[in-house]
Amino acid sequence: MSPKETVISVQHLTKKFGDFFAVYNISFEVYKGEIFGFLGANGAGKTTAIRMLCGLSVPTSGVAQVAGFDVYKDTEKIKANIGYMSQKFSLYEDLTVLENIRFFGGIYGLSGKKLQAQTTNLLEKLALAPHKNKLVASLPLGWKQKLAFSIAIIHEPVIVFLDEPTGGVDPITRRQFWDLIYEAADRGITVFVTTHYMDEAEYCHRVSMMVDGKIAALDTPAHLKNQYKVASMDDVFYQLARAAQRTE
Amino acid sequence: MPDVSLENISKTYNKGKTIALRDISFSIEKGELFGLIGPDGAGKTSLFRILTTLLLPDAGKATVNGYDVVQQYREIRKRVGYMPGKFSLYQDLSVEENLNFFATVFNTTVKENYNLIQDIYVQIAPFKNRPAGKLSGGMKQKLALCCALIHRPEVLFLDEPTTGVDTVSRKDFWQMLQKLKAEGITILVSTPYMDEASLCERIALIQNGSIMSIDTPQQIIQMYPDPLFAIRAENMSTLLADLRQLQLLKSVYSFGDYHHITFVQNQENSPQELVQQLAQAQHLQLEIKPITPGIEDCFIYLMTQQNESQRNGN
Amino acid sequence: MQQLYSFVRKEFYHVFRDSKTLLMLFGLPIAQILLFGFALTNEIKNANIVVCDYANDNVSNELITQIAHSNNFTLAKIIHTQTEIEAAFEEGDIKLVLVFPNNFAQDLYHQGEAAVQIIADASDPNTATTLTAYAQNIIRDYQQQIQRSAPQVLSIIPQVRMLYNPELKGATNFVPGLIALVMLLICVLMTSVSIVREKEMGTMEILLVSPTNPLVVIIAKALPYFFLSLLNLTIVLLMSVWLLGISINGSLLLLYFVSSIFILCALSLGLLISNIAASQQAAMLISLMGMLLPTVMFSGFMFPIENMPVPLQIVSNIVPSKWFYIIVKDIMIKGTGFAAIWKEVLILSFMTLFLLAVSFKKFKIRLS
Numbered sequence: 061m062s063p064k065e066t067v068i069s070v071q072h073l074t075k076k077f078g079d080f081f082a083v084y085n086i087s088f089e090v091y092k093g094e095i096f097g098f099l100g101a102n103g104a105g106k107t108t109a110i111r112m113l114c115g116l117s118v119p120t121s122g123v124a125q126v127a128g129f130d131v132y133k134d135t136e137k138i139k140a141n142i143g144y145m146s147q148k149f150s151l152y153e154d155l156t157v158l159e160n161i162r163f164f165g166g167i168y169g170l171s172g173k174k175l176q177a178q179t180t181n182l183l184e185k186l187a188l189a190p191h192k193n194k195l196v197a198s199l200p201l202g203w204k205q206k207l208a209f210s211i212a213i214i215h216e217p218v219i220v221f222l223d224e225p226t227g228g229v230d231p232i233t234r235r236q237f238w239d240l241i242y243e244a245a246d247r248g249i250t251v252f253v254t255t256h257y258m259d260e261a262e263y264c265h266r267v268s269m270m271v272d273g274k275i276a277a278l279d280t281p282a283h284l285k286n287q288y289k290v291a292s293m294d295d296v297f298y299q300l301a302r303a304a305q306r307t308e
Numbered sequence: 309m310p311d312v313s314l315e316n317i318s319k320t321y322n323k324g325k326t327i328a329l330r331d332i333s334f335s336i337e338k339g340e341l342f343g344l345i346g347p348d349g350a351g352k353t354s355l356f357r358i359l360t361t362l363l364l365p366d367a368g369k370a371t372v373n374g375y376d377v378v379q380q381y382r383e384i385r386k387r388v389g390y391m392p393g394k395f396s397l398y399q400d401l402s403v404e405e406n407l408n409f410f411a412t413v414f415n416t417t418v419k420e421n422y423n424l425i426q427d428i429y430v431q432i433a434p435f436k437n438r439p440a441g442k443l444s445g446g447m448k449q450k451l452a453l454c455c456a457l458i459h460r461p462e463v464l465f466l467d468e469p470t471t472g473v474d475t476v477s478r479k480d481f482w483q484m485l486q487k488l489k490a491e492g493i494t495i496l497v498s499t500p501y502m503d504e505a506s507l508c509e510r511i512a513l514i515q516n517g518s519i520m521s522i523d524t525p526q527q528i529i530q531m532y533p534d535p536l537f538a539i540r541a542e543n544m545s546t547l548l549a550d551l552r553q554l555q556l557l558k559s560v561y562s563f564g565d566y567h568h569i570t571f572v573q574n575q576e577n578s579p580q581e582l583v584q585q586l587a588q589a590q591h592l593q594l595e596i597k598p599i600t601p602g603i604e605d606c607f608i609y610l611m612t613q614q615n616e617s618q619r620n621g622n
Numbered sequence: 623m624q625q626l627y628s629f630v631r632k633e634f635y636h637v638f639r640d641s642k643t644l645l646m647l648f649g650l651p652i653a654q655i656l657l658f659g660f661a662l663t664n665e666i667k668n669a670n671i672v673v674c675d676y677a678n679d680n681v682s683n684e685l686i687t688q689i690a691h692s693n694n695f696t697l698a699k700i701i702h703t704q705t706e707i708e709a710a711f712e713e714g715d716i717k718l719v720l721v722f723p724n725n726f727a728q729d730l731y732h733q734g735e736a737a738v739q740i741i742a743d744a745s746d747p748n749t750a751t752t753l754t755a756y757a758q759n760i761i762r763d764y765q766q767q768i769q770r771s772a773p774q775v776l777s778i779i780p781q782v783r784m785l786y787n788p789e790l791k792g793a794t795n796f797v798p799g800l801i802a803l804v805m806l807l808i809c810v811l812m813t814s815v816s817i818v819r820e821k822e823m824g825t826m827e828i829l830l831v832s833p834t835n836p837l838v839v840i841i842a843k844a845l846p847y848f849f850l851s852l853l854n855l856t857i858v859l860l861m862s863v864w865l866l867g868i869s870i871n872g873s874l875l876l877l878y879f880v881s882s883i884f885i886l887c888a889l890s891l892g893l894l895i896s897n898i899a900a901s902q903q904a905a906m907l908i909s910l911m912g913m914l915l916p917t918v919m920f921s922g923f924m925f926p927i928e929n930m931p932v933p934l935q936i937v938s939n940i941v942p943s944k945w946f947y948i949i950v951k952d953i954m955i956k957g958t959g960f961a962a963i964w965k966e967v968l969i970l971s972f973m974t975l976f977l978l979a980v981s982f983k984k985f986k987i988r989l990s
Contacts, residue, residue, distance in 0.1 A: 101474040102445035201349045228348030228471065228500045230515065231608050235561055242545050256474060257501075259564035263544075281565065292564070294475060294503075301476040360831045362989045381987075386833040396824030400639045401632065412628035413832045455828070 065092040067218055067250045068113065073122035075108050082108040084273040085122070090219075095241060095251045097261050097281075100270030101301040106254055109270070110221055113252075115139055127218040140169065143212035146223035150208035153197035157188055160196055161211055168215035182210045202233030206240060213244055220244065222253040226260065238263055258294035267293070269300050276300045309374060310335035311463055311494040312342075312359060317368035319354050319517075328354040330517045332368070336496060336510075341489045343508030344498040345603065351517040352498040353393055356467045359496070360390045373462050389461030391452050393468040393498075399441025403432055403451055406440050407458065414459035424491065425454045428484055446477030453484065464488065466497040470504065482507045502604035513607055516618075520610040525603055532601040532609060534558065535574050538566035539582075541591035550589050556581060561608055568605055625834060629842030636816065637846060647812065651804045651854055655861040669753055670698040671718040672710040677726030678702075685738075685764050685778075689720070694756040711743055718742050718753045735777045742784055754782050797862045798950035799923025802943045803914070804858060805851055805881065806888045810913045812847045813892030814905040822902060827989065836985050844889045851885045852878070871957030877950065880967055884946040887974035888913075893981035917943040945970045 068090035075083040083105045090096045100106045111117040113126050115135030124131040127141040151160045161182060165175045183189040186206055196204060205225060213220050222241075226234045238260065245251050253264065261267050261281060268278040277284060277300060284296045313335035319328045329351045336342045344352050357363040359372055361381035369376070375383040397406045407429075411418045422429070428450050435443060440451060449469055456464060466485075470478040482504065485495060497508070505511045505525050512522040521528050541547040548567055551560045556578065558570045571578040579596050586594065601609075637643050673686050690697040698716060701707070710716045721739035723729075730736040740757050742750040758780050765778045820826040829839055855878070862868045870877065891913065899905035919925065920938035927938050938944050945966045952958040952966075960967070 101476055102472075201347070224472070230347035230350075230611065231502065231604050232561075232611055233347075238562065246545075256472070258475065262564035263562065297475050298479065301474060304476075357827075357989060360827075362827060362830060364988065382833075385831050388831060390828060390831040392824050392827045394824045396828050398632070398636070398825060399823070401635055405632070405635065409628055409632050410828070410832075412625050413829065413834050415625065415833055 066090070067092050067127055068096075068252070069123075069125045070113070071123045073109070073112065073124050074120045075105075075112060075117065076120040081273050083112070083119075086270075086273075086275045088268055088275060088278055090250055090252060092218075092250055093245050093248045094266065095245050095253065095264045097264030097267035098252060098254045098270070099261060099267060099297060100254075101304055104270040104301075104304070105273040106270055107223075110223065110252075110254070113138075114142060114144060114221060141218045143168075143215070143217040143220035144223075145208050145212040145220070145225055147205075147225060147227045151196045151204060151211070154195060156193050156195055157183070157199070157207065158192040160207070161214065164211045165214050168217075170215055178214050182214060186210060200233075202229050202236070205229055206233070206237055209237065209240055213249055216247075217249065219250040219252055222251065224254055224256060226255065226257060234260075258292065258297060261293040261297070269297065271300050271304050276303075311338040311340070312336040312370075312372050312496060314355075314359075314370045315368055317355070317358060317365045317370055319351075319358060319363065319366050327517050329358075329365075332517075332519055334512055334519065334522050336494060338494055339489065339492050341485060341495045341497070341507075341509045343505055343511040344496065344514055345500075345502060345505050345511050345607070346498070346514035347500050350514045352514060353467055354517075355514075356390075356392075356465055356496075356498065360388060360465055361385060387462045389456035389459065389464045391456045391464075391466045391469055393471065395448050395452060397440045397448070397452055397455060400439055402437050402439055403443070404436040406451060407454055410455040411458045416459045418458065421458060421460045424460055424488075425457050427487065428457075429454050445473050446480070449473055449477065449481060450484075453481075457488070461493065463494045463496070466495065468498050468500065470499055470501060478504070502602065502607055505603040511603070513603075513610060515607075515611055515614060518614065520614055521606070528603065528606050529601055532606050534570040536599055536601045536605060537569050537571075537579060537596055538563070538599045539569055539594070539596045540566045541594045543591070546589070547586075547591055547594075550586060550591075554582070554585055556585070559608075559612070561605075563602075563604070566599075568599070568601075626838055626842055626845075629838060630845050633816070633842060633846040637850070643812070647808060647850060647854065648857065650808070651800070651858050652861070654800055654804065655858060655865060668696045669694060669717045669749075670715050671695050671720065671753075671757075672698050672707070672716050673700045674704070674707055674719060674721045675700055675702060676724045677722040679725075679727035681727035681730055681736075681768075682722040685722075685761065686720075688764055689757070689760055692756070692760055694753070707741065711741075716743070717749060718757060720757065730776055730778065731772075731774075734775050735779055737779045737781050739781045739783060742782070750784060758782075796923070797858070797866065797868055798947055798954055799921065801855065801858055801881070801950055802884070802921055802923070802947045803917050804854060805885055805946075806891075806913050806917055806943055807909070808854060809847055809851050809885055809888030810892040810895065811906060811909040812850075813843055813889050814895040814899060814909050815902050816847075817843055817893070817896035818899050818902050818905040821896075821900070830987065830989070836987055837982070840893060840982065840985055844886075844893070847889060847892075848882075848885055851888075852882070855881050868954070870954050872953035873959065876960055877953050880946070880949050880953070880963075880970070883967070883970055883974055884942065887942050887946075887970065887977055890974065890977035890981040894977070894984060897981075897984050897986060916941045920944055921947040923947055940973075942970060942973050945973070 066089050071087045072085050073083060073087070074081065074085050086109065098106060098110070108117065112119050112131055113124065115131055115138040119131060126138045129137040129141070131138065152163070155163065158179070161179050162175065165178060170178060183192055188203070188207065191199070199207070209222070209225060226237050229237065241251050241253070255261065264281065266278065266280050267284060269276050279287065281293055285291065285293065288296050288299055290296055290299065315333050317329055317332045320326060321328055332355065344355065346352055354363065358365050358370060358377060361377050361384050364378060371377065372384045373387050377384060401409065407418055432447050432450050435447065440448065443451065453469065470481055473481070485497065489495060508525065510522065510524050511528065513520045513528070539547070544562070544567070548560065548562055551557060551567060551569060556572055558572045560567060560569050583594065583596065637647065671689070675682050675686065686697065686700070689695050701710065707719050710719060719741040721741065723737065726736050738761060740754055742754050761778050761780055765776060769776055820829065859870065863870065892909070895905055895908050895912070899908055920927070920941040921943040927935055930938070949963050949966050949970070952963050
């Protein structure tokens with residue numbers, strides 16, 4: 061394996077709201093092609109951290125580079141090099157599959173032949189070609205989520221951020237979704253993912269666990285289970301989150 | 309007499325174009341903790357809304373606490389507690405204001421049934437002056453539960469109370485439900501998390517508007533038709549790809565740190581045969597062992613059955 | 623009763639904790655009155671006027687000089703024929719024409735009185751009244767000046783003629799119209815939005831699955847906005863009296879009584895809208911389009927109904943604000959009592975009862 065190329069580097073990153081430290085002094089690195097699980101209890105500071113990394117929120121202090129760009133100065137360049145998908149907002153329900161692909165493709169700077177090729181490619185891979193003129197609203201949830209993910213990486217970003225992408229999805233589709241994640245990672249796209257399903261934490265190469273705005277643990281799932289002497293990631297999570305002080 | 313009963317309930321939307329529920333029948337006994345397990349869009353919320361008298365079924369009959377959901381909806385509304393899937397409290401009202409308001413809505417006072425909610429309420433009491441909208445997910449869920457319990461309902465309907473809530477809060481929540489069950493309250497709870505199924509006395513697995521199976525979690529697991537094996541190796545994703553190529557496997561699904569597999573032909577030496585076939589791929593630390601299926605295994609199995617019968621039906 | 627009280631209290635919490643609602647509730651009427659009041663009380667300087675001087679004697683000349691020196695007027699030109707007057711107005715920037723008849727000085731000194739005609743372009747009624755008042759002041763001052771050195775009584779009689787808009791529809795008409803508009807908008811908008819918000823938030827689900835009588839939910843929604851609307855009415859009235867100098871000639875009690883009926887009417891419209899609208903935006907849009915337009919078009923305060931084609935005149939009869947506008951105008955301006963307006967009040971009451979009944983009947987006890 062070639063030497064690890066760092067695509068996200070975070071040092072002493074802090075975000076303060078008033079006198080409340082939403083994120084306090086976190087440091088970590090994420091490597092190219094890695095599937096990085098970003099876990100934490102509700103209110104541990106995950107969302108705030110992701111917003112800073114996506115260039116949507118200015119950190120209070122610390123240093124962070126995403127895809128080689130500074131989160132303070134180069135937010136526009138960061139946005140051009142990442143993809144983002146969340147459970148809450150993914151696609152326009154009142155547009156068709158094709159219209160969504162074209163719209164987001166356009167937003168991510170694809171056009172002409174490139175967009176055409178990616179569109180065909182994507183429709184074929186998801187077996188959505190027969191349904192390309194259907195409204196997204198009429199698709200089953202699982203298809204929507206798979207489509208949303210494929211669109212989030214249509215421009216082959218350096219990193220894709222996934223915020224609880226599989227919430228409420230049926231168990232078979234959930235696994236198909238992870239197949240897509242693996243495929244993207246194999247192509248060298250770094251996947252930064254949050255989830256409430258602890259079996260999905262096992263699929264990640266490395267997992268970080270946020271507690272009270274800090275990173276309480278960061279390692280491979282196997283090492284974490286060893287370290288906490290438990291059988292599953294669920295128990296690791298439980299042990300760490302139980303110790304949380306703050307309730308918001 | 310069952311506390312909740314459904315007979316051949318069907319529901320469609322968009323003038324019959326979207327089928328939400330197909331011919332659903334089951335019943336829940338008094339004091340039972342019953343789980344409705346299925347992904348989003350399976351029909352869970354429609355079922356809840358019919359039972360809480362918010363929607364009229366297209367066909368079929370349902371009763372709650374002995375009252376008909378269509379004719380006697382007023383009686384039902386007096387006797388049930390309902391926590392909708394979406395957080396449904398007044399975000400601009402404080403914790404205390406919400407609780408007091410819902411108490412009067414149900415013609416009671418917080419004091420009257422305080423002992424029922426005490427265990428839950430003490431956890432949110434420190435924030436009683438905070439607007440509900442500013443609470444964390446777990447806190448919101450506890451407040452919503454308090455509000456649904458404030459009138460000591462006979463039957464409690466909880467629609468996906470643990471969705472979007474972290475593991476710790478989820479575990480706490482299920483402990484609370486066990487306590488409420490001990491108080492004799494009948495509880496119908498829905499969840500998309502398969503691992504929560506084992507915490508219910510009986511469960512119904514629902515997908516595509518149909519119930520695939522109803523029984524105790526243990527019984528459902530026992531009905532799993534094939535011997536199940538868990539397999540792992542150092543590189544899980546290549547192992548998965550390799551396993552999918554093999555003809556002798558009936559199913560391959562990843563389950564956290566293992567892949568779960570079943571064989572087309574269940575012979576004693578099947579696992580050894582598998583290992584031999586994989587030998588060429590030179591997987592490191594290959595490990596295979598028989599395991600008891602979980603509810604998620606059962607769900608996947610039943611889903612594939614359902615898909616097949618639908619395909620054949622068409 | 624306890625339920626209703628607690629509902630109403632909750633509703634007030636919502637109103638007072640949401641700055642947007644508060645702004646809409648009180649900002650809107652105040653802004654309207656202020657805008658109008660500002661336009662009205664603003665002093666007009668250097669308005670172009672034309673003098674048509676048939677007399678051309680020393681008195682008319684002196685008076686013209688005084689007017690020309692006033693800060694309020696600029697003398698654009700002096701003309702001598704009737705036809706030039708129309709032409710001057712049509713040019714547009716002339717707001718006022720003074721006409722001195724033949725033998726002006728002679729009439730004044732020999733007969734003791736002379737008339738001067740003030741013709742104003744009343745298409746902008748506010749400016750017209752203000753300018754007319756300025757001109758009358760100057761004439762009165764001049765009369766007092768020459769009186770001092772004259773043995774007999776002299777009086778210059780201004781004869782005011784309003785061109786284009788003889789009824790001078792302005793502030794006095796504006797306020798009753800504004801009251802109708804504000805009451806309607808606030809009530810319809812606020813009730814429909816507040817009910818639809820409960821639907822959106824999902825709280826309506828919980829309220830429905832409770833022993834609460836839907837009637838209580840409706841009344842609880844309506845009550846706070848009923849009182850807030852009365853408060854609003856009071857603010858609009860107070861501001862009209864203080865800022866715009868409009869006097870309320872009729873009975874205040876009667877005014878409040880009729881307004882209450884109208885508010886009820888608006889509240890039931892709001893309830894009806896909340897039944898159809900699925901989102902707060904939809905509720906807002908329907909309220910604005912569905913209420914604002916008919917009120918502006920058909921209540922008669924912007925466009926005289928008499929001048930409309932007959933079909934539209936007939937349509938205007940089903941717009942509640944038309945009847946309310948007539949009633950308020952009669953009470954405030956003409957000072958009429960109940961005896962003169964009972965018919966309109968009766969019509970409005972029937973409309974209200976009908977709408978209330980429909981909205982209660984249509985209120986959904988289930989989802990969709």
